[in-house]
Amino acid sequence: MEHTIAAISTPPGKGGVAMIRISGADAVKIADSVYRGRGKLSDAPTHTVHYGHIVYNGEVIDEVLVTLMRAPRTFTREDVVEVSAHGGTQTAKKVLDAIISSGARLAAPGEFTKRAFLNGRIDLSQAEAVIDIINADNDLSRKNAVTQLGGALSREIQELRDTLVHLAAQMQVIIDYPDEDLADVDISDIEAVCRSVEESTKRLIKSAESGAIIKDGIRAAIVGKPNVGKSSLLNALARYERAIVTDVAGTTRDIIEESINLDGIELILVDTAGIHDTDDAVEKIGVERSKQTLDAADLVIVMLDGSYMIDDDDVSIIKRTRDKKRIILINKNDIGKGKYTSSVIAKANGDRVIEISAKTLEGTDEVRKEIARLYNLGEISSSSSTIITNTRHKEALINADKALLRVLEGINAGMPSDIVSIDINEAIDDLGEITGETVSEAIVKDIFQSFCVGK
Ligand SMILES: Nc1nc2c(ncn2[C@@H]2O[C@H](COP(=O)(O)OP(=O)(O)OP(=O)(O)O)[C@@H](O)[C@H]2O)c(=O)[nH]1
Ligand SMILES: [Mg+2]
Incomplete structure (x- = not known):
């Protein structure tokens, strides 16, 4: 006992x-x-x-x-x-x-919840939801975790798994009685069912993109050459004087972070040192950090000063960020409206270009809206379908999906039923990892260790 x-x-x-x-x-x-x-x-x-x-x-x-x-x-x-x-x-x-x-x-940490799992009150994905509720730092993650604790994900996974278990049984009939004409077992039916399960796993995998946004937020780096108004934009979006703003180029030397709430999602704004060629030792380090921040960001907000002509520093930043998800802002439109918009748009690769003034705040709402649009935040926050927020679940789904694609390939290539069967069973096991039915003891131990004592 x-x-x-x-x-x-x-x-x-x-x-x-x-x-x-x-x-x-x-x-x-x-x-x-x-x-x-x-x-x-x-x-x-x-x-x-x-x-x-x-x-x-x-x-x-x-x-x-x-x-x-x-x-x-x-x-x-x-x-x-x-x-x-x-x-x-x-x-x-x-x-x-x-x-x-x-x-x-x-x-031990998480031992009460572990007992709830071992005694069958909740499955593993529900146990994981408990820790997600505790760790939720925005309303959407909390909402999602509560839905998961309620068993929404468990039910969806269980349904897919049951369907596959039924398929595996049908396959077994074909394997056991190869010569008999079994009217109710048709390989094309099996293929169709398999395809629909595969589509569901694919949709769940896709939902993990929203899941990551819900859980970790969006990291947006504000980059540009010195003095274009990066810190001013940070302050405008944060609605307080978070970063020092001066008319001296090279004011910001370090990375400055500030989180704001955008449609229930955490938007982490990262202000950086102006990127340009410099001999100043301190600034050099700042520029290096800016480049690292830029590379690690989910979203890059490229800022240009619209009161001057575009120059080589601007162009090299536009080039450097070409492969990132980005928004291009032309700032200071209160003093330099429209001066070089068209040449920027020509270099922008189809990315959205917005003219703003971080000083008068004109256009800053537009920036918020554009980010929300880029990430479909409206859809994420109003969606009622299951969203995968856990990387362990995502990996299990990716494995299940691969196995199902192999099943479909096998059927199309006319592979023997016993071979196709192996992949169906593999997919069943992969899905079972999410609910905990086929998970290893080591993984269970690992999950509960990350809990706090007393939960
Ligand atoms: N007229 C006008 N001035 C602005 C605007 N945005 C910023 N400025 C001014 O531009 C100067 C530089 O602003 P910062 O926000 O410090 O610029 P930065 O890009 O952070 O500069 P570094 O940190 O030096 O790279 C300050 O004097 C700001 O007041 C704007 O929209 N219009
Ligand atoms: Mg600055």
């Missing part, structure tokens, strides 16, 4: 309440040994809350509320007792000490 475990589930530090959770067959007995209230918890009905004190070695440690939940209707499917004590640095620790001394073992 599994040992009864306990941990503090609330974060450390001062706060109103701290919660100590106990789970396992002895949870109620252990709680009873430190709890003093009206009657014993072991006599009380399940899913009830009890007022009392935690007393250990004759000392009253705290005044508490105790929630009693008997298996199986609990998070771990085991008996669970949750002690709500006063927050702070001392109390919860002392309550936990008393519980451990009475026979519980300190829970």
